[in-house]
């Protein structure tokens with residue numbers, strides 16, 4: 422990027438910041454007025470015992486509501502970078518939201534560890550000099566170390582080598598080329614699937630099964646998906662089909678309350694997960710649900726049991742709603758690096774997966790594993806998670822991911 426471009430982007434970012442700031446002030450004002458009105462009402466009704474009960478319930482639910490309003494941060498390097506990434510995708514100043522800026526900031530910060538061991542070192546090594554065969558060797562080591570995987574690394578390095586044979590490639594052009602190559606790798610399974618962005622299809626029942634080993638973040642991810650989905654006006658329902666962990670149902674109910682989504686469960690000991698799904702489908706049909714999110718168990722006595730259980734759940738769905746659109750999404754914890762890749766390969770063999778969700782991208786140095794999953798397991802990445810909060814999950818955007826991975830500061 423030359424200086425003029427950079428100045429223009431800063432100017433754009435500053436205007437976007439001013440606009441968001443103004444919008445936030447207006448919202449605050451509105452909220453305050455509502456609050457005053459509510460208080461007046463409360464004072465009038467304080468005498469009535471039943472109403473006090475309702476009010477105290479509302480008081481419990483309220484903090485999550487106010488907390489979930491994202492606040493505009495400082496006009497700093499994070500804001501400018503995020504605004505620039507949005508601008509580069511053709512967003513107009515009045516189309517961007519604090520949530521988007523907040524997410525990109527989180528993503529960039531989350532990938533910091535991956536980036537440190539990789540880009541920072543690479544840029545240090547490259548400097549402003551043209552790429553050499555030796556710098557390609559360094560890059561190869563760095564890519565492998567960032568868990569990008571052997572296949573993806575080979576692909577990128579050989580493309581770069583071909584390019585180097587044809588022309589002189591400067592440091593900055595090298596990074597640009599690298600971004601393009603990495604994006605191609607991640608985009609391939611997405612293109613192959615024929616679906617750029619996974620959203621529930623209206624007018625049908627969409628069933629999304631979240632599968633994966635214990636602790637990778639299935640239940641948390643499901644909670645965040647329920648929030649995204651209901652916020653986007655899809656009628657959403659949750660099936661608590663992890664009947665092996667006693668606490669799983671309670672955990673889901675908390676998420677359900679936060680996003681105002683009902684949870685179908687069966688509290689009895691050793692309840693059959695397929696039976697929970699059976700009940701949930703009945704409910705979903707009755708209520709005209711758009712999206713049924715199914716939480717599944719991650720650990721059974723053996724891996725075969727786990728796969729059998731998933732097969733049984735799928736069979737129930739096929740039988741009861743043959744025209745439902747079923748997505749089996751594998752949840753992977755980025756911090757597990759190559760181990761996550763192994764899980765993906767093993768699940769892909771037996772569980773008929775249609776996509777992946779990468780979690781815990783915050784604070785790991787192994788974010789590169791997303792590339793290995795795309796290249797070696799051919800799974801489209803559908804969502805990524807970078808934090809434990811309800812808004813810390815977003816539909817996957819390969820441009821933003823690669824920009825955050827290779828951000829130069």
Ligand SMILES: Nc1nc2c(ncn2[C@@H]2O[C@H](COP(=O)(O)OP(=O)(O)O)[C@@H](O)[C@H]2O)c(=O)[nH]1
Nearest residue numbers: 635636637638639640641780781806807808809
């Ligand atoms: N930092 C971070 N923690 C996460 C993320 N997703 C899930 N977790 C945490 O990982 C732990 C296990 O999550 P859980 O949803 O119970 O995993 P499950 O066993 O696959 O259902 C919990 O402590 C979550 O808060 C994420 O994106 N970032």
Ligand SMILES: [Mg+2]
Nearest residue numbers: 639640663669
């Ligand atoms: Mg769970």
